[in-house]
Amino acid sequence: MIGTVRATGALPSRVGTRAVNWSTAVVALAVALALPAFLSGFQLSQAGSAVYLALAVLSMNLLTGLNGQLSLGHAAFVGIGAYAVAILVTDHGWSYPMAFVAGAACAAVAGVVVALPALRLRGLYVALTTFGIGLVFPSLVQRFSSWTGGTGGKSVTAVYLPPPGLGLDPGQWAYVLSVLILFVCLVLVHRVKHSRAGRLMQAIRDNDIVAEGFGVVVPRVKVATFALSAALAGLAGGLFTLQHRFVSPGDFSLNTSIQLFVGMAIGGSVSIGGAVIGGIFLQYVPELTDRIGVPPIYTPVIYGAILALVVIFASDGAVGVWHRGVARLRRPKSFAVSNEKGST
């Protein structure tokens, strides 16, 4: 569910699925890394977009799924990371890895500045300020056009050369690196989720008043989560720049923010692997709907309808539906009952 989660009792037991999840993850990683051998340059760049989108969706899963906060302008943080990397490697001669770190840091700082006043308060205020930054970001790009290239966009001339001996061209290297970074981030968020900090985040999501009663400094955890989420979004922006070597404000508009939201809802906000499903969805579904005859102008209508339907009927997204389906197949009668009766 977005925001609040149904008790995990309805899901298969965690011990049982963990081994499955890890093996799925390793297989998925191997498949993703093998793709450059089979895909054309264009197909690979599409796959790369899915990877960067998945990282952006992951950053929202961390914020909304784990901590119950809402960001309506996350594309702005992706954009800040993308522009920071573009400017640093093009105009200041930085190396890509250093620029990635700086871009993520810039996004985190911007996230804290925007979110801090709202995070002290309960309620919907953070939706307001993030909506604001999402809307303002493109006009900031325009205002500082001497650095950013304005509405026309900015070309990035620096290429990140692959290490010799791997036999990859720069496009393939950008893809492989993106996949590896996404994988590391997925593992990182997984570790955070099951750490003490992650439990604090989830406690605040489930009931902030109770959490506060148990001595959790709620605003501190919220701000830290927001900063981490914005940093991941900024890193996703860095991958965008690495792959496309061109940035323009249209890629980081309010619409993009809302699309990231759709990706999160599709995959299931509380599921870490769901982010990958969300990224793949965002990259390939518009193409699919186009092919079956829906005019591109109506694609957002489908997105909007999906968002509403998911929230109303399947608030734990695709991964949740899958788990429930599997659970139902495995033990049709005791479905509602238990956690302990053991899926193996």
Next chain:
Amino acid sequence: MTLLIQRLLDGLSGGAVYAALALAIVLVFRSTGTLNLAQGEMAMFTCFLAWKLSTGLGWPVVPAIVVAMAAGFAGGALIERVVVRPVEDRPDHLPIIIVTLGLMLAINALAGGLFTVDIVRLPDVFPAGALQLGGVHLAYSTIGLLAVLLVVSALIWALFQRTRIGLHMRASVDSPESARLVGIRRSHMLMLGWGIAGALGALAAVLVAPQTFVHTGMLQGVLLYAFAAATLGGFTSVLGAVVGGLIVGVLQSLAVGYIDFIGNDLSLLVALAIIIAVLMVKPNGLFGRADSSRL
């Protein structure tokens, strides 16, 4: 000096539009306790409807606007009934916001698909021209906007404070269970709140159309200003929305006029800055009630 007065007047006329949309936001917030992110897009859609009636079918502009407001009312009530009602009872408000986010996306695309993605023009409601007072232009449209705002906010106030229906609406928000026990249909009151908000949004859209023209993105910025106005006014107060809207309009006009760094490019940043400043200094706004929570 005349330039300052001119900017103040321009600010008030912009502020009247923000106030109208902020009123719509406040109505939804008071009836459902959440934000309707699609408020601006719903209004944009009805504005296109008015455009279609007036330029496509040759209607005079005033009846076209009345029909647009009626459509706004019907649309607001319908959306409340069909998509908001199923998630209304969830313990937190995130689902409703997310549903309205989906609506925002969908309505925007629908408007582009059904009407046009071009920028078009709705005939002016108010006569062009201006009163000359010293060196200051007082445009007839400014006078008209302020008059409309005054009448509308007086009507809303009277509805809530002086009529039985308004009493029922307030009761069903303040104390849902008790209201239900004395026979008030809470669901009807919610639909009514969303409907009135839809009509107000339509009004705001046709009033701002002469400045922004009519296109699918016409109200995105205005919506942020309206949020700023509602935040400043305190989200729960009708008076707050009106006063907040006018203040935000004036602040925008002054900031754009006098702060070089901001200029026209960054006028949206003013709205964001106002929201952040209010949250830091006085989170309940000028007229809002303190937020309290219990287990």
